Amino acid sequence: MEEGGLQEKLIVEKKGSRKEEEEEEEEGGDNEKLSRRLWEENKKLWKVAGPSICTRFSTFGVTVISQAFVGHIGATELAAYALVSTVLIRFSNGILLGMASALETLCGQSYGAKQYHMLGIYLQRSWIILFICSLFILPIFIFTTPLLKLIGQEDSIAEMAGTISKWFIPVMFSYIWAFTLQMYLQSQSKNMIITYLAVLTLVLHISLSWFTTKILGLGLVGVMISVIIVMWIPAFGQLGFVFFGGCPETWKGFSFSAFKDLCSITKVSLSSGVMLCLELWYNTLLVLLTGYMKNAEVALDALSICLNINGWEMMIAFGFMGAAGVRVANELGAGSAKRAKFAIINVVVTSLIIGIILFTFFLILRGKLAYIFTENSEVTRAVADLSPLLSFSILLNSVQPVLSGVAIGAGWQGVVAYVNIACYYFIGIPLGIVLGYVVGFHVKGIWMGMILGVVVQTIVLLYITTRTDWEKQVVLSKERINKWYMKEESKDEES
Template sequence: MDREDDREVQAKLLSDTHRTEESLWWSVWIESKKLWIVAGPAIFTRLSMFGVFAIAQAFIGHIGNTEMAALSLVFHVLVRFSIGVLMGMSSGLETLCGQAFGAKQYHMLGIYLQRSWIIESGFSLLIIPLFIFSAPILISLGQTEDIALMANTISLWYIPILLLYIFNFTLQMYLQAQSKNMIITWLAMLSLGLHVLGCWVLAQGIGLGVAGLMVSMIFSSWMPIIGQLIYVFYYCPHTWTGFSMQAFNGLWPIFKLSISSGVMLCLEIWYNSALILLTGHMEDATIAINALSICLNINGWELIISFGFLAAASVRVANELGRGNTKAIKFAIVVVVATSLAIGVVIWALILGFRHNFSYIFSNSAAVADAVSDLSILLVFSILLNSIQPVLSGVAVGAGWQSVVAYVNIICYYLIGLPLGILLGFVAGLGVKGIWMGMMGGTASQTLVLLYFTCKTDWDKQVLIAKARVNRWLIPPSNEFDNIIA
C-alpha cells in the first residue's frame, strides 16, 4: 500500500507540474499577444520613419560621398537632437496616457494630448534656428566646410519635417496607450511605398538630386500624420471629446514631466550624435563618417525594433500600474526583455554572416566597405546591449521615473562612456573603434543600473504613486458644451 500511495503521490506531483508548465506557457502566450499588439505596430512605425531616411541615404549615396556625409550629419546630429527633444518630451505623455487608461479615466487622454501639443509647439520654435544656421554650427564643431555647406542645404529642406514631430510622437503615445496603433502601421506602410516611388521619380527619373529626395521625404512624412489626426478626431470617441479650453489648465506639472522625459531620452539619442561628431575630427573624415554612418544605420534598424519593445514595456507597465496589478507588471517585464533579447541575438548572427557585403547597399566605395567590415564586431555587441537597455528604459517611462533615469544617463553616458571613448580613440590611438568601445562601456553601465532599479523596485509602492498621480491631475468628465470642436 505504501508503494501504491507513493506512486499516486508521484503521479499527482507530475500532473501538477504539467499543469503548472501549461499554465506558464499559456500566461506567456497571453502576455506576448498583449505585448505584440503594442510592439508590432510601434516597431513597424519606427522602422518606416527610419526607413524614410535610410531610403534617402541609399539614393544619395549614389549621388556623391559629400552629399551622403552631409545627410548623415544632418540626421545623426540635428535630426537626432530634435527627435531627442520632442520624442523625449512625448514620453511623458506615454506615462500619463498609459496610467490614465489603466485607471479607466479615458477622457483625460485627449486633454493630455492637447497639453503636449501646446508645450511641444513652443519647443519646436526654439529648435528651428539650429537648422537655419546649421553650416556655422557644424563648422564650429569641427566638420569640413564642404560637408557643412551641403548639410545646411539639406537641413533647410528638413524644417517642414521637424514641425510634424509635434504631432508624430504625441499621436503615437496617445494611440498606443489604448492599443489602437494599427492605424499608424497601415499609414506608415503607405508612406514608405510613396517615398520609394518619390525618390525614384524625382531624384533619378527627373534628375532633381538632393532637392527631389527632400521633396519626397516631406510629402511621405506628412501624409500619415494627416491620416492619424482624422482617425483620432472621428474614431476615438471615448478618449477624444474635442478641443477643450481645459487643455490650458495645469500645464506646469505636465511641462515638468515633459522636460524630465525629454532630458532622459535626449541624453540617450545624443550619445550616438557625439560618436559621429568625434569621428569628424579623424583623418579621412569622409570615409570614417560614411562607414560609421552605415554601421549606425544598421544599429538604428535594430534599435528601433528595441524602441518598439520600449513602447510595449511602457504601455504594459503603465496600464497595469493604473489597474494596480503588481504581479502582471513583473511578468510583463520578464516577457518583453526576453523577447527583445532573442530578436537581438538573431540580428547579431545575421550581421556577422554578411559583414563584408551589406555596406554596398548604401555606397559603391570599396574603402567604405572595408571600414564597415572592420567595425562590424563592435556593431554586433552594440546590438546585444540595445536589445536590453531600451526595454528597461520603457519600464522607467511606464513607471514615471524619467527624472531619476536622466541623472543615471548623465553619469553613465557623459561621465563614464564619453570620456572613455575620447581616451581610447584619441589618446590610445584606436580611432573610431576606441571611441565606440568607450561609449559602449557607458551603455553597459547604464543597462546594469536600470536592471538593478527594476529588480529592486517595490511595485506595490509604485501602484500607490501612480494612483496619486492620476488623481492629482484628474479633471472630472463634463457634459457641458465647453469643446471647441466636438
C-alpha cells in the same frame, strides 16, 4: 500624502496582491497556468509592439532610404546628409520624442485606471508644449552651416549640410503630431492605423525618391521633396483617425482644459525629454568626434552606414520600449503589481532573443550591407572593420531601451536621466576619447568606449528594476492619477 497614509495603502495593496496570487494558484497546474499567462501577455505585448516596430521602422527607414539615394549622388552629399540626419534630426527627435513620451506614462496609467476622458486633454497639452519647443529648436536648422564651421567641421560638408537642414524644417514640425498621436493611440492599443500608414510611407518614399532622382533628375532636391511628403502622411492620417471617430471614448473634441496647468505637464514632459535626449544624443557625439579625425569623409561615411544599420535595428528595440511602457503603465494604473512584473520579464526576454538572432546575423554579414549605401571600396572595408562593434551594439540594444521603456511606464524618467548622464557622459564618452585619440584606436576606440557606457547603464537599470517594490509603484501610480483627475475635476467645477 502623509507617510502613514502611504504605508496603509501599501498594506492594502500587498494584501490585494497576495489574494490575487492565491486565486491564480488555484486555477489549474503550474505549467498550464504559465502557458496561459504567456499567451495572454504576448497577445497584449505584440498588439502594441508590432505596430510600434513597424512605425519606427518606417520613420527611420525614410532616413536610411534617403541616405541610400543620396549616397549614389556624391560622397560630400552623403557625409553632409549623415551629419544632418545623425546630429540635427537626432537632436530634434530626442527633444520632441522624449517630451511626447510623457504621454506613455500619463495616458497609459489613466487608460489602465479607466479615466478615458483625460487622454484627449493630455494629447492637446502635448501639442501645445511640443509646438513651443519646436520654435526654440528652429534656429539650429536655419544656422546649421555657421554652427558646424564653428565647431571645426570641413567647409564643404558644412555648406552642404546647411542646405539639407533647411529642407528638414517641415519634417521637424511633422514630428509634433506624429509622435504625440502615436503615444496616445499606443496607450489604448489602437495602433493598426499606425501600421497601415507606416507601410504606405515606406512604399511611397521608395517610389517618389526613385521618380524624382532617376526620372526627373532632381538629385538631392528630389530626395528631400519625397522626405517632406511622406513624413506628413502619418501625421495627417492619425489626425483623421482620431478626429473622425477612431477614439470615441478618449477624444471628446478640443477643450480649453488643454491650456490649463501646462506648467505641471511641462515638468513631466521635460523629464521625459531629458531622459531620451541623453540617450539619442550619445551616438550623435560619436559622429561629431569622428568628424575631427584624419580622412574624416571616409570615417564619417563608414560610421554613418553602421549607425544607420544599428539605428534601423534599434527601431525593433524602440518598439519593445514603447510596448514595455504601455504594458507597465496599464497594469500599474489597473492596480496589478504582479501583472506588471510579469509583463516586464516577458518583454525583456522576448527582445533579448530577437537581439541574439540579429547579433549573429550581422556578425556573419560584416561589411556586405555597405554596398546598399555606397560603391566606394574604401568605405566598405571600413564598415567591415567596424562590424563586430556594430553586432555587439545590436545585442545591447535588445535590453537597454526596453528597460528605459519600463522606466517610462512607471514614471521614473527623472531617475533614468541621472543614470544616463553618469553612464554616458562621465564614463562612455571619456573612455571613447581616451581609446580613440590617446590609445590610437580611432573610430573603433571611440565606439568601444561608448559601448562600455551602455553596458554600465544596462547593469544599473537592471538593478533598479529588479530591486523595485512594485506594490509601492501601484500606490504611487494611483496617487498620480488621482492628483491629475481631482485637479481637472475641481477646475471644471470652477469654470
